[in-house]
Amino acid sequence: MSGAASGEATSDEAASDEAASGPMSRVVVVGASAAGLAAVETLRREGYEGAISLVGDEPHAPYDRPPLSKQILSGEWNPKRLPLRPYADLDALGLDLRLGAAATGLDTADRTVLLADGERVAYDGLIVATGVRPRRLPGEGPQHVLRTVDDALALRHRLGAGRRLAVVGAGFLGAEAAAVAAGLGARVTLIEPAPVPLAHAVGAEVGDVLSRAHLEHGVDLRTGVAVAEVTEGGVRLADGTLIEAEDVLVAIGSHPNTEWLADSGLTVGDGLVCDAYCAAGPGVYGAGDVARWYNPLFGTEMRIEHRTHAAEQGMAAARNLLHPGEGKPFAPVPYFWSDQYDMRIQAYGYLRGHDEVAVVEGELARRRFVAVYRTGDRVTGVLAVGMPPKAIRRWRQSIATGSTWEETVPAAESA
């Protein structure tokens, strides 16, 4: 990355930035979840001693979301286990912590964030980490969603033996919730508009074997079914059929929370549009679920809604905000996991839009395998179920180094 000449050039640029605007003394991070927390911790770790405001619309201190559709929904965990940091650690960061405070506007000329209560918070540097909110269905009937701890507890209290739950959307979130509800003895109908669940994310072959687990656990999986609306009695399908249920969970994806940026002059299009350095405008960076950025490792724009990604991008955005002249492109290998029934699914890379899938270890049908993904001539993804960590980590390495399919996969298949 270095070289004396470019090193000098970048530090000159940084020096002139500083001369023009003075040193940064007020950072505002909007969004108090995994990405926002990682950003504020990184600012402090990197030695920034100025003011930091951490603004979050929920009333809770930063907490973890993956357990919501797992241990919280099952009742295995008390919600007291959710906070991402003990209070003392949060306190030690010396934050101006504003919880229950939604950001409603951004004035980039004046460098101020407008809050719902009318207050204006000035910044030199801003990190946007406002996340996403669940999409909903039309209809008058009550809809559960699963994004916040309050959502999870509300659904948890409704589940139990013999209760009927309809889950719309058999993506990872819907599948996890269906698995937990079935485990609690609920009668679950899982409704998926696509012919094969998860096919767009992991391919039809893998999606098909994963979804068979639902059938084995007594979940009534209905695929290729269009949904019209949620009614008082359940879910009305496009053909008029009513799937009766006491409760309906809608898990059909999310909207990035960017409305508050509408008049900011920043570019918004399925997320806050950022460059390879996570920069969205002068002194403004994006991180987490809300940020769409150019990932140079895959040569494409992406927006990633994974837990690990939120922390990684929060860290990268904070570093690049502090050191703009020597910023590093953010080129991660995305990672996610999902727990369904007795399966632990883990994946690295960018699987969407792949051209080919090859099983290089184990057996699909036994749901114990490693599948690798090709896009163009590169290895771009790996997904494993029930395999030891080392079996998947070497493939992560192939993805990170941009290995070609030709040089990596035939050797593994014949081994």
Place this chain on the structure above:
Amino acid sequence: MRVELDEPKCVAAGQCVMASPEVFDQRDDDGVAILLEEHPDESLLDGVREAVAICPAAALRLVEQ
């Protein structure tokens, strides 16, 4: 400095092993993290801090002594 691992919280992502292979490993059967060095050397602390920050289960903590 002491590293704390809340093992029941671990989701076996292995991010700690990539950030700090000298201090962390994973069990072969279920991938749950193993703490190799409870009191890592000063020279390893940057990697440990990285691991604490990116752990997707908030299962790690670095405690001043």
